[in-house]
Amino acid sequence: MEKVKARTLSGFMELLPGPQTQFERVRRILADTYALYGFTPLDTPVIESSEVLLAKAGGETEKQIYRFTKGDTDLSLRFDLTVPLAKYVAMHYNELSFPFRRYQIGKVYRGERAQRGRFREFYQADIDVIGDGSLDIINEAEIPAVIYQTFTKLGLKRFRIRINNRKILNGFYAMLELTDKAGDVMRTVDKLDKIGAEKVKEILVEDFAVPADRADEILAFIAITGTNAQVLSALEGYRGRNPLFDQGLDELKTVTAYLSDFGVPEENFAVDLTIARGLDYYTGTVYETIMLDHPEVGSVCSGGRYDNLAEYYTDKQLPGVGISIGLTRLFFVLEDEGMLNPDLSTAPTDVLILPMTEDLSPAIAFATACRAAGVRAQLYTEPKKFKAKMSYADKIGVPYVAFLGDDEVANGVVSIKDMTSGDQDKRPLAEAPAWLAGQIAQRNQATPIKE
Amino acid sequence: MEKVKARTLSGFMELLPGPQTQFERVRRILADTYALYGFTPLDTPVIESSEVLLAKAGGETEKQIYRFTKGDTDLSLRFDLTVPLAKYVAMHYNELSFPFRRYQIGKVYRGERAQRGRFREFYQADIDVIGDGSLDIINEAEIPAVIYQTFTKLGLKRFRIRINNRKILNGFYAMLELTDKAGDVMRTVDKLDKIGAEKVKEILVEDFAVPADRADEILAFIAITGTNAQVLSALEGYRGRNPLFDQGLDELKTVTAYLSDFGVPEENFAVDLTIARGLDYYTGTVYETIMLDHPEVGSVCSGGRYDNLAEYYTDKQLPGVGISIGLTRLFFVLEDEGMLNPDLSTAPTDVLILPMTEDLSPAIAFATACRAAGVRAQLYTEPKKFKAKMSYADKIGVPYVAFLGDDEVANGVVSIKDMTSGDQDKRPLAEAPAWLAGQIAQRNQATPIKE
Numbered sequence: 001m002e003k004v005k006a007r008t009l010s011g012f013m014e015l016l017p018g019p020q021t022q023f024e025r026v027r028r029i030l031a032d033t034y035a036l037y038g039f040t041p042l043d044t045p046v047i048e049s050s051e052v053l054l055a056k057a058g059g060e061t062e063k064q065i066y067r068f069t070k071g072d073t074d075l076s077l078r079f080d081l082t083v084p085l086a087k088y089v090a091m092h093y094n095e096l097s098f099p100f101r102r103y104q105i106g107k108v109y110r111g112e113r114a115q116r117g118r119f120r121e122f123y124q125a126d127i128d129v130i131g132d133g134s135l136d137i138i139n140e141a142e143i144p145a146v147i148y149q150t151f152t153k154l155g156l157k158r159f160r161i162r163i164n165n166r167k168i169l170n171g172f173y174a175m176l177e178l179t180d181k182a183g184d185v186m187r188t189v190d191k192l193d194k195i196g197a198e199k200v201k202e203i204l205v206e207d208f209a210v211p212a213d214r215a216d217e218i219l220a221f222i223a224i225t226g227t228n229a230q231v232l233s234a235l236e237g238y239r240g241r242n243p244l245f246d247q248g249l250d251e252l253k254t255v256t257a258y259l260s261d262f263g264v265p266e267e268n269f270a271v272d273l274t275i276a277r278g279l280d281y282y283t284g285t286v287y288e289t290i291m292l293d294h295p296e297v298g299s300v301c302s303g304g305r306y307d308n309l310a311e312y313y314t315d316k317q318l319p320g321v322g323i324s325i326g327l328t329r330l331f332f333v334l335e336d337e338g339m340l341n342p343d344l345s346t347a348p349t350d351v352l353i354l355p356m357t358e359d360l361s362p363a364i365a366f367a368t369a370c371r372a373a374g375v376r377a378q379l380y381t382e383p384k385k386f387k388a389k390m391s392y393a394d395k396i397g398v399p400y401v402a403f404l405g406d407d408e409v410a411n412g413v414v415s416i417k418d419m420t421s422g423d424q425d426k427r428p429l430a431e432a433p434a435w436l437a438g439q440i441a442q443r444n445q446a447t448p449i450k451e
Numbered sequence: 452m453e454k455v456k457a458r459t460l461s462g463f464m465e466l467l468p469g470p471q472t473q474f475e476r477v478r479r480i481l482a483d484t485y486a487l488y489g490f491t492p493l494d495t496p497v498i499e500s501s502e503v504l505l506a507k508a509g510g511e512t513e514k515q516i517y518r519f520t521k522g523d524t525d526l527s528l529r530f531d532l533t534v535p536l537a538k539y540v541a542m543h544y545n546e547l548s549f550p551f552r553r554y555q556i557g558k559v560y561r562g563e564r565a566q567r568g569r570f571r572e573f574y575q576a577d578i579d580v581i582g583d584g585s586l587d588i589i590n591e592a593e594i595p596a597v598i599y600q601t602f603t604k605l606g607l608k609r610f611r612i613r614i615n616n617r618k619i620l621n622g623f624y625a626m627l628e629l630t631d632k633a634g635d636v637m638r639t640v641d642k643l644d645k646i647g648a649e650k651v652k653e654i655l656v657e658d659f660a661v662p663a664d665r666a667d668e669i670l671a672f673i674a675i676t677g678t679n680a681q682v683l684s685a686l687e688g689y690r691g692r693n694p695l696f697d698q699g700l701d702e703l704k705t706v707t708a709y710l711s712d713f714g715v716p717e718e719n720f721a722v723d724l725t726i727a728r729g730l731d732y733y734t735g736t737v738y739e740t741i742m743l744d745h746p747e748v749g750s751v752c753s754g755g756r757y758d759n760l761a762e763y764y765t766d767k768q769l770p771g772v773g774i775s776i777g778l779t780r781l782f783f784v785l786e787d788e789g790m791l792n793p794d795l796s797t798a799p800t801d802v803l804i805l806p807m808t809e810d811l812s813p814a815i816a817f818a819t820a821c822r823a824a825g826v827r828a829q830l831y832t833e834p835k836k837f838k839a840k841m842s843y844a845d846k847i848g849v850p851y852v853a854f855l856g857d858d859e860v861a862n863g864v865v866s867i868k869d870m871t872s873g874d875q876d877k878r879p880l881a882e883a884p885a886w887l888a889g890q891i892a893q894r895n896q897a898t899p900i901k902e
Contacts, residue, residue: 004506006541006764009524012496014539016546017553024492036822038829040799041475045463045572046497046558047517055455066498066526068519070562073460075517088465090457095467097846099833101799102468107497111521121496136832138811149822261815313457348491348552360589364712371487371600378489381587382550395548 011112011120013328018346018397023331025344025448026154027105030125030325033150034103037142039127042102044084046109050074052087055312064110077109081126081324089130090313098132099139105327117336119328128322130309135319137251140285140305141258143321147289147301148264150325155341155447158292159300161264162272165252166282166304169273171245172221172238176214184208186276189222193274197223222274228256231271248284255285283307287323297333301325334449341450343443347398349378350440351416354389356405363404366414366429373433375440393419399443400436462563462571464779469797469848474782476795476899477605478556481576481776484601485554488593490578493553495535497560501525503538506763515561528560532577532775540581541764549583550590556778568787570779579773581760586770588702591736591756592709594772598740598752599715601776606792606898609743610751612715613723616703617733617755620724622696623672623689627665635659637727640673644725644746648674673725679707682722699735706736734758738774748784752776785900792901794894798849800829801891802867805840807856814855817865817880824884826891844870850894851887
């Protein structure tokens with residue numbers, strides 16, 4: 001028979017069993033942490049009507065869409081989880097209770113140019129809180145607390161959540177009478193880390209006709225740094241010149257104060273006036289999260305406050321706040337940088353059971369007892385030589401191997417080899433599953449990331 | 452602004468938060484149970500190259516494929532999880548250890564005619580064990596044990612796993628010299644439940660020119676029923692006439708014997724000679740699982756043993772055995788038949804915290820303590836009247852509401868209202884999170900299905 005070459009499309013992450021197990025662990029920590037904060041799981045279709053999905057899209061995004069027809073229907077694959085959320089909330093408005101808090105971890109599709117570390121199919125892991133008409137500011141402070149908890153549970157320590165407030169930026173540019181140029185200015189300022197202050201000023205003045213003195217004011221403004229208290233204090237110096245700015249400053253101070261109530265350590269967040277996050281969508285607090293030792297990766301968790309989630313579908317005013325983790329990209333970086341914890345087992349099973357008797361009943365009974373105790377157990381019954389069996393155990397990286405020979409069965413014990421230490425002990429059959437469960441629980445306390 | 456009507460495509464399941472929470476619970480039980488048996492999680496792309504995905508497909512399946520081009524690339528959405536597994540194993544053969552045991556729970560796509568209870572996007576939840584060249588028969592007995600455990604953990608009791616062996620069927624038709632008609636005969640026999648024995652005979656004789664006496668032999672054969680022991684004993688009467696039949700009978704006896712070692716009660720499985728499952732693919736044990744009170748639903752978990760997983764991609768002989776649960780369809784049926792357990796909370800949070808003080812710090816601290824104790828906690832801080840807050844608590848169906856007023860804070864206590872019983876008690880702030888965790892753990896012991 002003519003064979004087809006088995007291959008996976010470029011830009012599509014497909015992991016081997018070990019890394020996949022690590023990925024699942026990360027994914028579950030995200031889901032469980034989100035759930036602890038009262039976010040309900042949501043799952044929307046990967047395929048939507050193009051009319052619905054592209055109600056807002058345009059430009060770069062639209063080019064990347066996987067769009068096609070089936071029969072007479074114009075379909076598209078979702079490119080984020082926010083548009084499906086907007087659709088869902090508009091559609092089910094009368095059946096939902098507000099504030100509506102949901103998390104969604106799912107695959108999204110963008111036909112980007114394929115390059116290392118860029119994916120066309122990737123997981124996003126989002127949380128959003130949606131209000132009906134209004135939404136309390138405390139939600140803007142709780143979101144970074146969720147980010148902090150999530151990354152901490154993953155084992156990441158060296159990260160910083162940068163926060164800013166769009167009202168401060170918009171108010172500031174209004175003070176300078178640059179409101180109509182604010183978009184261009186912010187896009188340029190966004191490049192500060194990459195191109196430096198001098199080049200930013202040059203672009204502002206030459207490309208966007210910003211008067212040189214105001215370009216200096218902008219550079220002075222975004223150069224405000226220091227502790228959060230110092231930055232807030234410097235911002236107080238601008239108070240009274242624009243009401244939107246003042247409101248933004250109040251919000252930023254409130255969020256910053258609550259953050260400490262939520263237990264987010266000062267070292268893990270920073271007021272950063274250079275953060276803007278897109279142009280039209282966000283209207284209040286905005287977030288970015290960077291890994292301090294890998295700033296080149298950019299933000300691994302971003303989001304912010306918006307005033308109008310679903311304006312393309314409904315007249316209802318639905319303000320919200322949310323963040324998104326690009327899970328596939330994050331995992332790629334963690335693996336690439338060697339940050340995944342090698343102490344955590346990635347074996348498909350906790351114990352590999354090798355029956356050495358003709359009658360398999362005792363081995364089957366032991367496997368069943370292990371599983372009842374919550375221990376993942378695999379029977380290995382292929383008729384191979386002992387050496388081949390142990391080589392299989394080594395290859396899958398199983399932490400424990402259990403031998404059940406005639407001797408063991410006669411004496412009601414099982415020989416268990418700890419594959420990490422090489423130690424081998426006999427244990428009573430009745431006690432071994434609980435003992436294994438204890439050992440495994442201890443091993444599983446480690447976090448997926450080891451810095 | 453012109454609004455686009457928010458809608459979800461027909462044939463695509465999109466659940467409200469309550470049912471979605473139940474769905475997630477079911478999905479997690481499947482994943483956790485599969486993992487207990489040493490199956491490793493796998494995740495393959497939803498999109499594959501059409502050349503790879505359709506290497507085998509044809510006929511009805513191919514018509515249902517979501518197929519499209521992006522740039523110059525001919526792409527298709529996966530229509531099951533077996534073809535991607537075959538691709539994966541062929542592609543990563545040198546990096547995998549055999550037997551390779553994987554589970555995969557993911558969405559697949561088939562553009563079927565939309566009708567109630569039929570979905571175009573649906574989850575399948577598969578397990579497979581793949582051998583390299585050979586695979587021990589015990590795996591064919593362990594698979595129904597996994598099915599039994601899975602359904603039992605879901606809370607389903609009234610189900611039966613029907614097993615048969617394709618070698619018995621093929622051997623039997625060889626005895627009757629009907630091998631070349633075996634496909635047509637089995638397809639016809641498959642309709643026995645629906646159309647009755649008389650009609651089956653009529654089709655066999657008139658449409659497929661099976662001699663009448665052999666049609667009677669076929670009907671007599673598939674009419675063999677009784678306890679498993681009785682059926683096996685009746686089959687012994689055919690022994691010695693065809694070596695393939697004899698081999699199949701030996702396998703069936705082995706599998707049946709091991710099933711009891713694996714702890715599958717006799718009432719939950721039955722040897723059933725009418726089960727055939729497809730035509731070319733399966734070569735040994737085959738499985739179907741029916742809900743005894745809802746036979747009209749058909750099989751909710753099916754699969755079997757096959758000799759050659761990946762023949763379209765590789766010359767390697769890769770025999771395996773696996774099953775698939777049509778999770779979306781199963782969930783639809785469970786909801787439709789009112790079988791989901793109403794005792795299990797579907798609220799997004801375990802406790803809703805209502806701060807009644809100006810200073811939110813004590814409420815935030817209490818929320819943080821609850822989360823640290825594993826209790827899902829939501830702060831409700833919207834500036835609404837008390838009645839509106841309690842109405843929100845009712846609507847989301849939260850089991851506990853915690854009140855923190857000036858009195859409580861001054862006395863270091865929290866008032867907790869059990870929303871099920873209506874009882875309200877004050878508890879010390881330091882003890883309340885652990886107490887809540889205990890209550891919630893007790894509530895969560897219930898199974899998702901209540902028969």
